[in-house]
Amino acid sequence: MKKMQAANLNDFFRAAAAAETVYLPVDSADGARFMKYEDGVTLSMACNTTRSAKDFFFPQVENLVDFKVDGKKIEVIDGREEVEDFVIFGVRACDLASFEILDRVYLNTPPVDSYYKNRREHGTVITLACGRPQETCFCKVFGIDAADPAGDVTCWMLGDDIYFRANTEKGEKLIAACGSLLTDVDEAPVENAKTAIRAMVDKLPIKDLKLDKISERHLLENFNSSVWKDLYESCIGCGTCTFVCPTCQCFDVREFKTNEGVKRFRCWDSCMYSDFTKMAAGNNRLSQLERFRQRFMHKLVYFPANNDGVYSCVGCGRCLKSCPISMNIVKVAKALGGEANE
Amino acid sequence: MSEVNETLIPQLGIVTDIRTDTPDVKTFRVNALDGGKVFEHIPGQCAFLSMPGVGEALFSITSSPTNKEFMEFSIKRCGCVTDWLHSMEVGQMITIRGPYGNGFPVDTDFRHKDLLFIAGGIGLAPLRSVINYVRGNRDKYGKVDIVYGSRSKDDLVDYDEIINEWVNEKDFNVHLTIDREQEGWDGHVGFVPNYVKELGFDTDKTCIICGPPIMIKFTLAGLIELGFKKDQVYTTMELRMKCGVGKCGRCNIGDKYVCKDGPVFRCDQLDEMPSEY
Amino acid sequence: MQEAMKARAKELLADGSVNRVAGWKIGEFSYDITPAIFETAEEIDRDFVYDDFCGANLSKYLISQSRKEGKILVFLKPCDSYSFAQLLKEHRIIRENVYIIGIECYGKADINKIREKGIDGVLGIKESGSSFVIDSIYGEATVPKMDVYAERCLVCKSKKHAVYDELIGEEGDVVPSSRFDKVAELEAMTPDERFEFWRGELSRCIRCNACRNVCPACSCENCVFDNPNSGIANKAAADSFEENMFHIIRAFHVAGRCTDCGECSRVCPQNIPLHLLNRKFIKDINEFYGEYQAGENPDEKAPLTNFTFDDCEPSIVYKRGGNQ
Numbered sequence: 001m002k003k004m005q006a007a008n009l010n011d012f013f014r015a016a017a018a019a020e021t022v023y024l025p026v027d028s029a030d031g032a033r034f035m036k037y038e039d040g041v042t043l044s045m046a047c048n049t050t051r052s053a054k055d056f057f058f059p060q061v062e063n064l065v066d067f068k069v070d071g072k073k074i075e076v077i078d079g080r081e082e083v084e085d086f087v088i089f090g091v092r093a094c095d096l097a098s099f100e101i102l103d104r105v106y107l108n109t110p111p112v113d114s115y116y117k118n119r120r121e122h123g124t125v126i127t128l129a130c131g132r133p134q135e136t137c138f139c140k141v142f143g144i145d146a147a148d149p150a151g152d153v154t155c156w157m158l159g160d161d162i163y164f165r166a167n168t169e170k171g172e173k174l175i176a177a178c179g180s181l182l183t184d185v186d187e188a189p190v191e192n193a194k195t196a197i198r199a200m201v202d203k204l205p206i207k208d209l210k211l212d213k214i215s216e217r218h219l220l221e222n223f224n225s226s227v228w229k230d231l232y233e234s235c236i237g238c239g240t241c242t243f244v245c246p247t248c249q250c251f252d253v254r255e256f257k258t259n260e261g262v263k264r265f266r267c268w269d270s271c272m273y274s275d276f277t278k279m280a281a282g283n284n285r286l287s288q289l290e291r292f293r294q295r296f297m298h299k300l301v302y303f304p305a306n307n308d309g310v311y312s313c314v315g316c317g318r319c320l321k322s323c324p325i326s327m328n329i330v331k332v333a334k335a336l337g338g339e340a341n342e
Numbered sequence: 343m344s345e346v347n348e349t350l351i352p353q354l355g356i357v358t359d360i361r362t363d364t365p366d367v368k369t370f371r372v373n374a375l376d377g378g379k380v381f382e383h384i385p386g387q388c389a390f391l392s393m394p395g396v397g398e399a400l401f402s403i404t405s406s407p408t409n410k411e412f413m414e415f416s417i418k419r420c421g422c423v424t425d426w427l428h429s430m431e432v433g434q435m436i437t438i439r440g441p442y443g444n445g446f447p448v449d450t451d452f453r454h455k456d457l458l459f460i461a462g463g464i465g466l467a468p469l470r471s472v473i474n475y476v477r478g479n480r481d482k483y484g485k486v487d488i489v490y491g492s493r494s495k496d497d498l499v500d501y502d503e504i505i506n507e508w509v510n511e512k513d514f515n516v517h518l519t520i521d522r523e524q525e526g527w528d529g530h531v532g533f534v535p536n537y538v539k540e541l542g543f544d545t546d547k548t549c550i551i552c553g554p555p556i557m558i559k560f561t562l563a564g565l566i567e568l569g570f571k572k573d574q575v576y577t578t579m580e581l582r583m584k585c586g587v588g589k590c591g592r593c594n595i596g597d598k599y600v601c602k603d604g605p606v607f608r609c610d611q612l613d614e615m616p617s618e619y
Numbered sequence: 620m621q622e623a624m625k626a627r628a629k630e631l632l633a634d635g636s637v638n639r640v641a642g643w644k645i646g647e648f649s650y651d652i653t654p655a656i657f658e659t660a661e662e663i664d665r666d667f668v669y670d671d672f673c674g675a676n677l678s679k680y681l682i683s684q685s686r687k688e689g690k691i692l693v694f695l696k697p698c699d700s701y702s703f704a705q706l707l708k709e710h711r712i713i714r715e716n717v718y719i720i721g722i723e724c725y726g727k728a729d730i731n732k733i734r735e736k737g738i739d740g741v742l743g744i745k746e747s748g749s750s751f752v753i754d755s756i757y758g759e760a761t762v763p764k765m766d767v768y769a770e771r772c773l774v775c776k777s778k779k780h781a782v783y784d785e786l787i788g789e790e791g792d793v794v795p796s797s798r799f800d801k802v803a804e805l806e807a808m809t810p811d812e813r814f815e816f817w818r819g820e821l822s823r824c825i826r827c828n829a830c831r832n833v834c835p836a837c838s839c840e841n842c843v844f845d846n847p848n849s850g851i852a853n854k855a856a857a858d859s860f861e862e863n864m865f866h867i868i869r870a871f872h873v874a875g876r877c878t879d880c881g882e883c884s885r886v887c888p889q890n891i892p893l894h895l896l897n898r899k900f901i902k903d904i905n906e907f908y909g910e911y912q913a914g915e916n917p918d919e920k921a922p923l924t925n926f927t928f929d930d931c932e933p934s935i936v937y938k939r940g941g942n943q
Contacts, residue, residue, distance in 0.1 A: 030823050030889040047739065050888065051825070060825065061855045065351045067394035074394060074435040078351050111587055114348040135648055135740050135756060203756065205647065205742060219596055223616040234654045238829035240888050250591030252854050253584045255395060262394035267855035275845050277592060279582040280421025284618050298594060305597035324829050324886030325675055326651035422847065
């Protein structure tokens, strides 16, 4: 365990940024957002960023491949390059857990997605234990410990001090590079802080959301539940929940013509959109009821069925804050039979 | 980076023959640029074909793996990509990636079974791959019945191959039907589900159905009436897909991804899935 | 107010005048209220709410709801009633299937403004005179309502309903509004400054389509942004040009029909002041064709779809947009 004065944080960022690009949460017009470290940029004290951290590994738009077309001839241009090393500072426990969920899709289930892997391998994640959880936070429901996230390095901000613990070789290297700013310390203050954070998390209003009933039930029983009809009607079918969600990973593949040829790219897509499953021959999810149901069934039922019971939700609460009509996974889970309802 | 194989980056193929099957179905022969096939596949698997700038779409591979020279795709004109495919000429390069999906269990569950193929319209496309695979490995399968119907005689895909080759194959019984009376047609007239019931097959057969959803629904009901069990009946699904490898999330039905867990499903498996297909 | 609404809704359900009620349903934390359709008195007793956080405009839901069997009761705030009236004018709502109760509104609060004041972890909010008493994980706080009302409410244009069948509470008047002040400020900028301002705002867009989907004026069955043949149907803005164009095209499409309900800005997860684009159009229309408020008067001809010899010359657009 190492320690540094919080006042020296800027020096730490500068030292880290000398070797690779550093991103950190910064206050902006849309709340906190991850921005590149430059002189003058200061760390946001917000509980979390408005957008999730998934962009670092699964950006909203990503070029896949280029083509040149000349008469009947086509040339395929694989423009993939190694990305440069980068550091993300200030990732919260929920967002770190979301990386593990994305990993399940893009790395652990073959075939490996080389675009995702490329970014993942070059990113160093510095997590930050939560100091001020919000009413919308419910990471504990998914067994996530806001007080002690993993990642390559874990940080705790305690008053005027910031504590560092390297967890991986990548993390050791980064800490070593900033060695002159850090001093070795005892873990006791951090242990006390963890206890305090956990006590705070235990007081959060949604911490007791129970998903057992949903999990125990047959998939089709959840699917055919009457609650979908009652819940979907307010949904306006936008993609806000999907786009702010750290675990939503569906994408579309599109093309656009450039002066040089054709770029094929992928971009985030949303199962809430009316054209998500639309094809020439028809659409298998015709109404918003079906599309609304798909999103929550996927997170609470389908994904766990394929992933050792792991839900595709980390309780970050972003959808609770962003949904235009305040419909969200907590309301759905409660209606569908999550406990602690009344 | 470039040494990492990436499924989203397609290979190139060249269209070496185009056959007009029906007013809205053409069959495209695709070779690798240096001849031969772009990749091997199992009957029932699919591939993404695309023309950069037009779009990419998934098609079942119509030819049998026993065909060592080329791959074929029978494609009905019904959207952006298919419009373009129908307008192109021989010698055109296209991009191709695959194969995707599980394919039919031709080397396991189907082995030494009597097979009953039931197809409607363009639904013959994925089954043709299996049928010709069976022909190429005739001693490994029992008797074969094929019930195939379409709107009219002109809408029967692969008509030449059916009447010149399939009907002459040993232990092959081909039953053709069209929806309405037509001049020059002396065969059966009527819808496929009814024809299957009229024909009344032995219930020890393994059935493979493909066609419009409504046809599949009524045919399956007819087969159950005849005494077939759902676990004897296989079908293949079509859903919108973008990646083909269970990541883009589009073809998700329940906990299954049609692109990798399907497109071939046994009908008893479908009962365990949400009815969203 | 809420109790009178609940009582009247139950009455109308009981006597069969309507078979459904469109209203607002209580959430987890006072502020997260969801529009909902109520079918029984029990549901209304349990979940129906009307308070300072019922900002959501219910009128767009009536496009689909008025096509369902039976008659639906809807509660409309004055500004919501403008959206409803505009949709009626565009023949998007089947009027005879809707029973409208106009309700008073003195402004709706914006939870983001509460959070911006550093009040976080909000568990519950109570009214206390002209203030909110906010119970949070981190203690209790009191804020004057006016400090946390939504921008659109601080510049409210009308407390009078454009359409209703009956009223609960007092009917108000069209009120003077300073809603064009910010637009005038933007107009006073140089083109470069203005471009800089809008790039700063629009560069945050994540193309979630919340603004479009919530917008009562965006009622096309098939939106141009969903039409793959339109050339502008990309799901993500691939470059800054597309980022700008999505919003500019949308503002053009709703020009002359936007009632300035402000829902676009309310729902934007990226806090983009989209209403300013629409207000610019409204201000221009006022200046070019005379004062006009979409949704106010169902019989009035809309200036952009009506030709008069007094109309300004199209060249004015060029002159004003020119970089001089």
